[in-house]
Amino acid sequence: GIQVEQSPPDLILQEGANSTLRCNFSDSVNNLQWFHQNPWGQLINLFYIPSGTKQNGRLSATTVATERYSLLYISSSQTTDSGVYFCAVTSNTGKLIFGQGTTLQVKP
Amino acid sequence: GAGVSQSPRYKVAKRGQDVALRCDPISGHVSLFWYQQALGQGPEFLTYFQNEAQLDKSGLPSDRFFAERPEGSVSTLKIQRTQQEDSAVYLCASREGSALSVLRSRHFNQPQHFGDGTRLSIL
Numbered sequence: 398g399i400q401v402e403q404s405p406p407d408l409i410l411q412e413g414a415n416s417t418l419r420c421n422f423s424d425s426v427n428n429l430q431w432f433h434q435n436p437w438g439q440l441i442n443l444f445y446i447p448s449g450t451k452q453n454g455r456l457s458a459t460t461v462a463t464e465r466y467s468l469l470y471i472s473s474s475q476t477t478d479s480g481v482y483f484c485a486v487t488s489n490t491g492k493l494i495f496g497q498g499t500t501l502q503v504k505p
Numbered sequence: 506g507a508g509v510s511q512s513p514r515y516k517v518a519k520r521g522q523d524v525a526l527r528c529d530p531i532s533g534h535v536s537l538f539w540y541q542q543a544l545g546q547g548p549e550f551l552t553y554f555q556n557e558a559q560l561d562k563s564g565l566p567s568d569r570f571f572a573e574r575p576e577g578s579v580s581t582l583k584i585q586r587t588q589q590e591d592s593a594v595y596l597c598a599s600r601e602g603s604a605l606s607v608l609r610s611r612h613f614n615q616p617q618h619f620g621d622g623t624r625l626s627i628l
Contacts, residue, residue, distance in 0.1 A: 430616055438594060438622055440548075445616040483547055490561055491600070492538060493617060495547030 399424045401486055403496035410474050410503050418469040418499045420484030428487040429460050431469050434498070435480045443469070443482075474503045507531070509620035511597050517626045518587050526582045526623045530599030537580050538617060539572055540596040548596055554580060587627045594622040 400423040410416055420429070431443040444451050444458040446467065451458055455474075460467040471478055481500050485493040510529040518524050530537050536555055540548035541564075551570065553561040556577035565572070569587075574580040584591055598617040 428615070432619075438624070440596065440619040440622075442616050442618065485547075490553065491536060492550040492553055492561065492564075493540070493548070493598075495549070497547050 399426065399486060399488060399494050401484060401494055401496035403482075403484055403499050405499060406497065408499055408501045410501065412474060412476060412503055412505050414474050414503075415470070415472045416474060416501070418471070418482055418484075418501075420467040420469070420496055422465050422467075422486050425462065425465070426486040427489065429467050430485050430487075430493065431458055431467070432483045432485065433478075433480050434483060440483070471501075474501075476503045476505055479503050509597055509599050509618055511595075511620035511623050513623060514621065515624050515626075517628065519628050520588060522587055523583065523585045524587055524625065526584075526595050526625070528580045528582070528597030528620060530578065530580070530597070531601075531618055532578075534599035534601050534618075536600040536602065536617075537574060538598045538600070539580070539582050540598065541566075542594040542596055542622070544593070551582070551595075584625075587625075589627050592625055592627045594624050596620060596622045 402421045404419045428447040430445050433441045446458045446460045448460050448462045455472045457470045479502050481498040483495050483498045485495040512527045538553050539551040542548040550564040552572045554574040569585045571583045598619045600617045
């Protein structure tokens with residue numbers, strides 16, 4: 398099956414810093430989503446991005462489907478950005494296959 | 506409400522008991538998914554419904570797990586004779602279109618929307 402790998406596994410930032418999270422996937426996929434799981438366990442949709450670049454405030458994402466990777470950029474990080482960031486790809490049957498996540502801690 | 510609703514939010518059960526977890530998807534959403542998230546891991550697929558039809562149950566870990574969506578809206582995930590390894594967060598997600606419509610890109614923006622999950626602890 399499709400393998401999804403995220404890096405780095407853990408990241409500690411000082412408030413205000415920028416960061417890039419990476420997601421590699423092993424096979425061609427139909428779609429890709431980025432999620433933020435907050436400390437209360439809620440999975441929040443960030444981006445639905447099968448290809449190209451999207452921006453939403455301080456966050457942006459780029460997926461290069463032909464090279465099988467996606468990047469999530471966080472600029473001017475805030476303590477509320479802390480949590481786990483997951484990338485998930487959609488299989489042909491529509492189910493999501495998740496990576497192991499990147500745990501981000503933003504210190505004040 | 507506007508989002509996916511799951512209940513209960515927390516469930517504690519003794520080993521060997523049966524539990525039932527409920528999911529109310531976004532109104533009108535055709536597709537419904539159940540995922541299991543163990544501590545420190547990403548969610549893993551359990552089963553998929555298109556309307557009332559269970560089209561994929563390949564992720565259910567054993568025959569103690571059973572899911573239904575009899576009227577094509579609310580879904581229930583039942584776990585019989587619970588064991589400690591069943592302790593996890595169970596997440597439900599819904600999507601507007603079917604798998605085929607996504608593949609055909611008739612509805613290009615087709616994210617899955619997740620509920621807050623049910624945290625199940627088996628003692």
